[in-house]
Amino acid sequence: MPTPSASSATGLSSSDPILDRLASSDGSVKFRAIREVKNHIIGNRTKKLSYIKLGAVPAVAAALADSDPNLIVQSAAALGSFACGVDAGVRAVLDAGAFPRLIGLLSAPDEKVVDAAARSLRMVYQSKLAPKYDFFQEENMQFLLSLLRSENENLTGLGAGIVIHSCKTIGEQNILCHTGVLEKLSSLLDGSLSQRDASLESLAAIIRDNPAAVSNFVELRCGRALRSVTELTKDKYPRTRLLACLCLISVKNSSTCYLQDIGIKTKLVYILLELLDDSGQVGDEASFAFSSLIAEKEDLQKLAFEANAINKFHCLLQKHPVQPKRLEGVFLALADLCSKLECCRSSFLSLQVLNLVIDALTHEDPSVRAAACICLRSVSRSIKNLSAGRFMNERVVFPLVQLLSDLSTSVQVAALGAISNIVVDFLPHKSTFIQCGGIKELVQLTKSMDSSLRLNAVWALRNMVFLADTICKEGIFTELTASSMASLICDPEPSVQEQALALVRNFVDGCLYSVEHAFAEDGIILDAVGRQLQKSSKIEIGIQGMYILSNIASGNEFHKEAVMQLLFPQDDSGSHSFFEQILQSHDSRLRTAAVWVVVNLTFPASPGAFGRIVNLRSFGIVSRIKKMVNDSCMDVKLRARLALGQIITFGDS
């Protein structure tokens, strides 16, 4: 049989006779040519790309229109192979117009043709590039049900593949539940290996994050479907065990009613940890499944810790080489493990996993870099280790600062998350971050068009300024400027406003001189704070704003009077009522912050306290405070009593 003259990885050229043979009018020549291409490309990504570049896909696809079933079968198989695992292949198959033709062939009289077309379409549906299936079209739903009702395993597999690919929204999940698709899919749990796997994966897609769908599923066949899935977690095939676990995780995470006993939770933890040993895709996916099992669940994190999960992940990281997908999954799983429990963080640090994470900060794959940052963010929630200065050193900080200018926004955001924690640093080591050029980068990111970058950059600065010394504060203030801070306070995003206000609050804390920051550039910051307090109804913004005023009011006479002026402007048009409203807020944290302002304004040792008390009385604040001495919140009550005690020192009228 002739072979392409240069069929090596990159040796195909447009003058290659294979194209001529694929386009031959002689059916047998064409058949052999397609088969040859198919045999070349199976499992060989490089050859697939070469043939795609050569333009072989349209020629192969053209054979779908032939009358010879054997030729059609070869063509469909080759197209499926092109589409398998290679997005460029899927794109080429779609561009060649093969998709509708393959769909049409599903109703062909020849079963071999139907099988080949279904297998090929399944490959296409494994890609994100496959066209979205519209479940809301009546005829589409009928077609899907016809696939799932079929006796043909390839057709039922295709039906499940369509669901796995296109079921993303709650609306789609619900329609699949109500039209019998869920039931049909669950019946495949008793089928062949491929049907079971397809069923498990598609069921997980339908019930994910959808309590109503979970209820439907759990009640299916009087609970038999759920029992079947539970049974499949013991299957001999690792992939089946993984998919069964994913399905159970969806059930467990969607509702607090099902699978909450410790037995099943422990079982899931152990199965997933064991699946990590699989060296292929199952092992890669097991760590992501593990994350979805334990994320935000302290009890499961504890179970995983007791099952020695940190050790297990540590061992996986020490195997070389570790593929990027595996690395990413392991770092994310470690991040979830260390997100809440100090025992996990201690174990992580004592096993020196930190060094492996730091190395990964410079990994060539952006997903790995981001995952390493997320892992670092979790571990650096340990105040015990922050206080020991465990993270604030050049080996950790330098690569993190470099990542602030990463080309990937998700890496930048993840790096900011880790930095936000690390800069809290309770030792006087914040200068390490400054020396690594971190402040300039953070300030630059506060000006980003991307709001998540702005938010996280301001957040990091806020934590950096917490208990910072004067030199550090001055450095940051000069770099950031008062006008930029005022702009951030008025940012379109409320979350950025809140962090910007918290940043100002920290700036005006500390030594008395720090209060002056609020008055830089003609008080542009204080003006912005006042505007935001009057405008915003968000509790957190009110709290940060009130603490800014409280901190300023703990300064000298000038500072206290400035706060009075802001709360009760002389050209008042009723705006001062916002302070009274805040004092009556339903949120006790906000009431507490507001009463602290009054405590500081009436601080007895201040010369102007009496005058301010007179004004506060005339604005109705003193009578408001009197009503708060029996507040339901103890913190508010005690501060109100303190304020009233100070006020009474000057007389009660």
Place this chain on the structure above:
Amino acid sequence: MPVRVLENTAPSQVSGANSGRSSGQSCSLLGVGQAFSGTQNVSSVQKDEAWRVNVRIQGCDLEHGYLCGTMEALNVPMADTPVVTFWEGEIVDTKNYTFFTGKWEATPEDDIRHWSKFPSFSPLLVQVEVDGGKSLDLSNYPYIFMRWKEQYFVNVGTDCGLTIAGFYYICFSCSDGSISGFYYDPNSSPYQKLELKSTNDGRSGFSFSSYELQ
């Protein structure tokens, strides 16, 4: 705050009782960043002595009854610099922790003897004797009881001749932010009293900073 390692291990003395008790509820004066200063009496049979002490709250997780921070002892005779230790606190909220320590060589009798030295504990004594205070609702009590356990030396080595083997019984007043405490270590002088007041960094009022971990 670290205390001197004693050469001889005299048994701790049982002394009179007082009372008090509290909850793990939110109090802005016990928030992160808040600072306190005062003294710890380290008097022994040989001489009267008190070390100046500064405390800073670094972390607070009321849901888990957890508090942590640093303690700085300023005029420690055998140290060239102030000695800083990191401590972790258990808030007696009757949910996460009761008045019974159950570890650190402290028996329920030791616990009650120490808690009873705080006047604010007396209304709680009867119930604490029954169940360690498990059935008490401390959420509106104006005192917060805690145990502070030093975990490590921040700025000196463990060979500094000081020990952090014991722990403190602490009573915090939500009204004025004052802190009273007694150091307990069977191998150190008994009832070393810690007395701290909220500090304001030279300001005419109270100031509050904050951070938020991601």
